[in-house]
Amino acid sequence: MEYNIAVVKGDGIGPEIVSEAMLVLDKVGEKFGHKFHFQEVLAGGCSIDKNGIPLTDETIEICKNADSVLLGAVGGPKWDDVPSAKRPEKALLGLRAALGLFVNLRPAQMHKALADACPIKPEIIGDGFDILVCRELTGDVYFGKHYRRESDKGWGETGADDMNYSVYEVERIGRRAFEMAMKRNKKVCSVDKANVLETSRVWRETMHRIKDEYPEVEYTDMYVDNCAMQLVRNPGQFDVIVTGNLFGDILSDEASMITGSIGMLPSASMNESGKGMYEPIHGSAPDIAGKGIANPIATILSCAMMLRYSFGLKDEADAIETAVENVLNAGHRTADIAAKGEKVLSTSEMGALIREQL
Numbered sequence: 001m002e003y004n005i006a007v008v009k010g011d012g013i014g015p016e017i018v019s020e021a022m023l024v025l026d027k028v029g030e031k032f033g034h035k036f037h038f039q040e041v042l043a044g045g046c047s048i049d050k051n052g053i054p055l056t057d058e059t060i061e062i063c064k065n066a067d068s069v070l071l072g073a074v075g076g077p078k079w080d081d082v083p084s085a086k087r088p089e090k091a092l093l094g095l096r097a098a099l100g101l102f103v104n105l106r107p108a109q110m111h112k113a114l115a116d117a118c119p120i121k122p123e124i125i126g127d128g129f130d131i132l133v134c135r136e137l138t139g140d141v142y143f144g145k146h147y148r149r150e151s152d153k154g155w156g157e158t159g160a161d162d163m164n165y166s167v168y169e170v171e172r173i174g175r176r177a178f179e180m181a182m183k184r185n186k187k188v189c190s191v192d193k194a195n196v197l198e199t200s201r202v203w204r205e206t207m208h209r210i211k212d213e214y215p216e217v218e219y220t221d222m223y224v225d226n227c228a229m230q231l232v233r234n235p236g237q238f239d240v241i242v243t244g245n246l247f248g249d250i251l252s253d254e255a256s257m258i259t260g261s262i263g264m265l266p267s268a269s270m271n272e273s274g275k276g277m278y279e280p281i282h283g284s285a286p287d288i289a290g291k292g293i294a295n296p297i298a299t300i301l302s303c304a305m306m307l308r309y310s311f312g313l314k315d316e317a318d319a320i321e322t323a324v325e326n327v328l329n330a331g332h333r334t335a336d337i338a339a340k341g342e343k344v345l346s347t348s349e350m351g352a353l354i355r356e357q358l
C-alpha cells in the first residue's frame, strides 16, 4: 500500500527527531512492502520566519489532503515576543480545527527498562502500567462562552465560562474509547464529576447507554478527583481512560509524568474519518536544539500510533514498538533517560539502533 504523510518538522529539536522517525517509516515500508510518501510543510516559528504567520493555507491544504500528519514540535524563545494571535502554538490549534481532530490519545506506558525513572515506588508500580488517556478535544468549558458578569451575591465583577457537552459529542468520543479498548486490554474507565456537574450527568448517562454496544469491554465510572488519586496510587488498574477536555488536559499530563520520561511519550489526535495528527507530547526543547542529543523515541512511537490507528497496520506498529523495547532492554539510552555514568547515544545513533532492530 502507499500512504501520503504530511510532515511538519517544526522548530527546535523538531527537525532532528522527525528525520529519524521518517527513516524508521522508510525501513518499515521496506520490510512490509509499503511506500510512505512524505511532503514536508512549514508550521510554527519557521513559518513565521518565512511567511510572517505560523500556519498558511497551503500547509493546511496539504495536511488536509494527506492520509495523516506527522509533527515534531513548534515554538521557542525566538518567537516569545510575537503578538499572541501569531504565536507558533497557534499553528497547532489551527491544524486541529482544520482537520476536525476531536479526540486526543495519549498512551502512558512504563517501559520496564526505565523503571528507575518512574517517580512512583516500585511496590506500587509492580509489573508496570499501560494506560491510554482518551481526551475529548473540541468541547467542554474550553469551547463554551467565556464572559464576565455581576456576581449574583453582590460581590462585583465575576468571570464565567459555560461548560457544555452534547449527547452527540459524548457518543462520538465514547465509541472511540470503546473501539480503542477492544484493540487493547478491553477496559474503559469513564471519568467525570457527575456528583456535581450537569454536563457530567449527560456524559455519564450517555456512556452508560453506549457501553451495552461493547459487552466484551469491562466498564467503570470514576470521579475525576478519585482518578487523579488512583493514577498515583495504583496506575496498573487502568487500560483506557475516557474523559472530557478539561479533566483530560490535567489527567493526561499526570499520566505522562508518572512514566518519568517525557522524551518517550507519543500522542495522536484523530478526526471522525480516522485521519490523525501524530506528535510527541514534548515541546521543541530549545535548550538542546541543534546538539543532536534529543531522544527521538516519542516521535518514532508516534509513527507506530499512526500505523496502528490511521492505517490499520497492526503488525507494522507492533514491530516499531518491539524494536524500541529491545533497544531499551539492551541498555541503550539517550541523555534524557540515561543514569549517571551510563553511555549516552546521539539522536541519530538511537534512530539507527531502532532501525537495525526492525
Ligand code: NAD
Binding pocket: 013, 017, 072, 073, 074, 075, 076, 077, 089, 092, 262, 263, 279, 281, 282, 283, 284, 285, 286, 287, 288, 293, 294, 295, 296, 298, 336
Ligand atoms: P519541552 O517539552 O520542549 O522541554 C522540557 C524539557 O524536556 C527540556 O529540558 C527539554 O530539553 C526536555 N526534552 C523535551 N523533549 C525532549 C527529547 N525528545 N529528548 C530529550 N529531552 C527532551 O517544554 P518547554 O521547554 O516548556 O517548551 C519549549 C518550547 O516548546 C516552548 O516554545 C513551548 O511553547 C513549545 N511547546 C510545543 C509543543 C508542541 O509543539 N506540541 C508542546 C509543548 C511545548
